[in-house]
Amino acid sequence: MTDALHRVSVSTLRAGLTAGDFSPAELTAHFLDRIERFDSGLNTLVTRCDEGARRQADAVASQKAEALSGIPLIQKDIFCTEGVRTTCGSRMLDQFIPPYQATSAARLAEAGSVLLGKANMDEFAMGSSNETSYYGPVRNPWDTDRVPGGSSGGSAAAVAAGLAPLATGTDTGGSIRQPAALCGITGLKPTYGRVSRYGMIAFASSLDQAGCFARRAEDCAHMLGRMAGFDPRDSTSVDAPVPDYHGGLPADPGMLKGLKVGLPKEYFADGLVPGTRGCVQAAIDELAGQGAEIVEVTLPNTGLAVPTYYVLAPAEASSNLARFDGVRYGHRCEQPRDLEDLYLRSRAEGFGREVQRRIMIGAYVLSAGYYDAYYLKAQKTRRLIADDFARVFEQVNIIASPTTQSTAFRLGEKLDDPVTMYLNDIYTIPANLAGLPGISVPAGFDQGLPVGLQLLAPWFAEQQLLNVAHAYQLLTDWHLQWPEAYA
């Protein structure tokens, strides 16, 4: 049993701990050993926390056993972890040791989870391939010449390779769902406001949302249950009760009978690669086979989503990233001539190319004379996109679509062409603009590379999302496939 601890569910791990089949220290050692063996080839971690993890695991033994007690996990390096370096994938924060803890990280720690390390990511979460990290690209465990997706690429690749059973991520335009799809695991983005953003380094504050990665939807249910909930420290945190997501999961796929599943025709149009389409169609047939009612729906403003996003997200980023001034924390240039020089050079040296690009786009669309034409216009088109969803959710319970247009692309393939890279996120960005919850679940393989099925639910219907994902995973075993080298 103990040599397969990376292959089983969190509930199984917890049961093993309770039964004394293995100790929290042994469980943590199993994953630390896998990190030692495999991470040099994947680059999923920026910072390893071996010593802290062993200490935390030892402390668990005497704690009251709850779902995540003694379960190891990896935090995306965007979450401030008190006393543990937090880089956000940037040279700007290369030496940053937060003096405080992100609320969601604190909650996971209080639940008794064990922090194995901090995951590599696109710099300041800006990227779809994990190639913009100051710490180098992450490699996809299914094919190490390919990207894991981004921005939470380190988290997704680590779970896919069995370096941790769970990992956190953040999703501003698809940064959980897309890497989950490309790495063949499950990734959940909750409703905007469901999980506190306090201590999660801000990229675009009206879009950012924390979530989680695991092989199984049922494991995500355990994790979300601990991460979610009101936080007075986040002014956009929503004060709504947190259900027992795991307890609410169905025991069998019977709940799919009569479920109304909407297929937005815009998500199956040109650009969708045939191999990906085939897998997603088969997944939908599977749901239909269980009695789900499949309905074609339309989200007519889908085409506006990417351009809307590339006004709003950079605008918010340029404002959020203004705080990095070389004065209070973060990178400071050598020998500044004057204050202006200190700002200009600290920022130019601390930020990479993609971040600089987005800050400049943001500064431009917010500048005098352009605000109405870009920013205000994009806030209006954002509403059109959100209204599309509200209308569709009057007809259906859930939306199903591909998560991405194709499987993982090669390292370097799209790096020099930002617009092509951006357009890639067409199926994931709309949910962020509308604030909706979404999940990506493994739905098969195209030429050996994983394909993701995206499910979107109405605001705060994470339970529904998890239930459908779990029911689908009771029927299929795509989520239990392993890249051979890491099995």
Next chain:
Amino acid sequence: MSLSESDVAKVAQLAKLKLNESQVPEYAAELSGILEMVETLDSAETDGVTPMAHPLDLSARLRADSVTETDHRDAFQAIAPKVEDGVYLVPRVIE
């Protein structure tokens, strides 16, 4: 909208980023490409649409006007690049 090299220099100044001259033409091309993509929004009919500033259309929550924070100055200054006697140091701004 295509950005000229002088537009890029201006926006870099606004964004407080020092660009090498060699970077300017590349950024001009890349930023122009992004703006060109963004301009497809012009075709959308948005008369009478209320701008959406918050994904749940909620307004900012207010809290009681009471002191809740404790003093963390030492912890915050411990991670600052340059401090002295409890203040952050920057180059002289007044001669």
